[in-house]
Amino acid sequence: MTAAQPQLDIEVLAKSFHRNKGRDVRAVDNVSLRMEKGDFVVLLGPSGCGKTTLLRCVAGLESPDSGRISLGGETVYDSALGLEIPPERRNIGMVFQSYALWPHMTVAANIGYPLKMAGAGRAETDARVKRMLDMMRISELANQYPGQISGGQQQRVALARALARGDDMILFDEPLSNVDAKVREHLRLELLAMQRELGFAALYVTHDQEEAMSLATRIAVVADGVIHQIGTPQEVYRTPRNLKVAKFIGSANQLDGTVVNDGTGPAVETPLGRIALKEAALPSAVGSRVSLISRPERWRISMDRPHAAAAWPGKVRASAFLGPYNQYLVDLGETELQIWQQGSHPLPIGSEVWCQISADDLTAFVSDSAA
């Protein structure tokens, strides 16, 4: 094992489920993914996109149909060789959605269980459990039962148990989806601190993009069993690779149109008129259908007509004060725009306004075939 071995290496992994009426669903469709030590990769996607199946394949709880998985340089699954190491012999920890703490065992017994299974002696187990408890700052809970402790404490116990199993790689299956928003934010920060401090590699499944943004060193956007894009949170937010990623990450306004060029330069013909774009920003040739995606916070809204060329008149249909910013729904003819803008007093409903955006903030994608 050299130091250059990736912590996790998934190669063209595939897994289908048989549904009723003979239809097969490709839950994981030839996915490849590589993680280094200390990586925090979040699999982000809508429910049913295959992210949990992918995670469970890594854990060994689900049998893939084909492909290869190796952990820390050791192959644990290889369809070509017919090799499949069962989960109890893969050296990885896992934190479950419900935490799955055994209700009939104390906190200490829960954390010590993986050590006992690994054949550690009683004294060694006790010592390591004590260290874990200290590290998680829950020493006083050692003899409590899971039903007696709070959600936050349960998360720490679950994480401690996962770490007791393998402190190189931990899998997380939507562990924060059962707690309310306030606690969730706190637990998220705590988990982040633990991971950066202990340095384990984490593969984390969620459908909550705020959670993904705040935790990940890299986000993998999953849809229909495929990783559409993998990159830092900034990359997937600022430069989404395709329309799917752009629409799934953050809120997005979509303007459909056709690429045209009448000699003065490339532009897109939209219901709002002709919008000039740089040649390099266009994904396809003249005559093809494209969608222009823009973020609500990149738009500016004003009562007076701005000097900029790219500005459209509209009418405020809905307006809400959210604290940090105001949220508007504006009708530009048939087109509807979502706009976020700071301001102490939101504009009233029915206001005649002007909306503007810089051409740099419009990203063009080839339209979905479905659209």
Next chain:
Amino acid sequence: MSRAIASARRAPDGFLVISAAISVFVAALIIYPLGWVIFDVLFADWRFDSAPFVALSQESGLGALLLNTIIAIGAASAVALVIGSTFAWLSERTDVGMPFLGKMLPVIPLLIPPIAGAIGWVLLAAPRAGFLNSWLSSLASLVGFGQVGPLLNIFSWPGLIFVYVIYLTPHVYLSVAAGLRNLDPSLEEAARMSGARPLTILRDVTLPAVAPAVVSGGVLALITGFALFSVPVIVGGQGGIEVLSVRIVHSMIASYPPKTGVALLLGMAIVVLIGSSWMLQRAILRAGRFATIGGRGMRSAKVKLGAWRWPARIVMTSYLLISSVLPLAALAIVSVQPFWTANISFQHLTFKHYAALFSSNSFASTGLRNSVLLGVAGATLGMLIAAVISFYIARNRGSRLAGLIDAATKLPAAVSHLVIGIAFISAFAGAPFHLHGTLAILLMAYLVLYIPQASLTASAALAQVGKELVEASLIAGASTASTFMRVTLPLMMSGLTAGWTMLFVLTAGDITASAMLAGNRNPVAGFVILDLWTNGSFPPLAAFAMILTALLSTVVIVTMAWTWRRL
């Protein structure tokens, strides 16, 4: 708006009055005979009467009777607990992959009534003419062991326990499988991710977590076993092993005048046995901590059995063989023989026993017709009443009357069918009702006997109907009655259908109450079977059991297919 609803609620509501009346009537039908029999037997002429105790002390072999009952049912329940739990684990948590068997196992007692199975096993393993004995001895002489005596004897302790086990296993299976299905599978997956091997997980996590389901499965087996009359009357009688349930029924029907006092006191012994089983369950459950996390229908990683997969499949299949295929085959063969013999000769096959059954107005065909009639009437009335009662209880939660009615509908499950049979005879057979041997007393008894199962399914079905759906209907201006008829009842329908099926099968195939309450003028299926058994006329008995089994399983399969398709 809210004031309008409040005032509407205060006004007397015809439907609630009617449902209260029905609930009170049913509660009275349960409580009155029980109260009456206790009063009549123990407090004749307003004074405590010791005569029944004297009569009981003159009964022969009471100690042996009690010991027999406890040994037979205790041993059978223990074996059923092991087998049923193993089957439940195999089909819920491993890749044994026999979903059909998993669905069939719990309904086997409904498909093949225990009495038919018990008779089938007599035909298979009776010492002289049993098919298996005959085949085994031919096999023995074929391979050169020479002439051997009968190898199997169903009329023995192992034979009795064996047949009990067949019919108690599904109860355990049902309970444990439900426990496993509701157990969050990530508890077990977490153990796998901690490096534990499948059998270690079973010991460390699964069993402790589903212990309540295992314990209640065992207690269910005990309770069912104590009250079971059909198996011991067929198998134990010939083997000279008498258990409580058989002695109770015989005290009521085999002597004139019926020894009601003795029967009632022995019935009380069964109530005590059932009560102690419950206390045992509570004591065990209080001692530990258990997972109560409701499952969310998550898929779980199946334990791979590897080389053990085929042995497991063979064992599960042989249970199906032993519990249903073999006894049914034996019944089918004997039903077309002129007389029961292990030498099957194809020239002499005859359908005359079936023809006799269908000839008009024979004793047997009347019994069958009556049972179908009572089954349809009892199941329909029973489910309707249970639906109304569950609705009434849900609407009046917290009221003392609703609590009393709720408790009354659970009472028949606690006091055993035998005691209720005794109570109905002593309360309704003579003056002032004079209902002895009528279909009316049978219908009332069946309603009371199976009201616990009926109201359990009805309230489960009602719980599925969201409270908001009912409230929305009330707010839309519908009366309580039309809300019940148009919203609640249609939404409960699939649950009620399942309950109807169960009630029909239990009523039409009932032995215990039928033995005590039916008469020669109005025979029912269970009465006919016991009559044919006592006369020793095996081919007609087999033909009758075949027809009854075919009838009951057709009803179960048709409604199951109907509900599965709707799922």
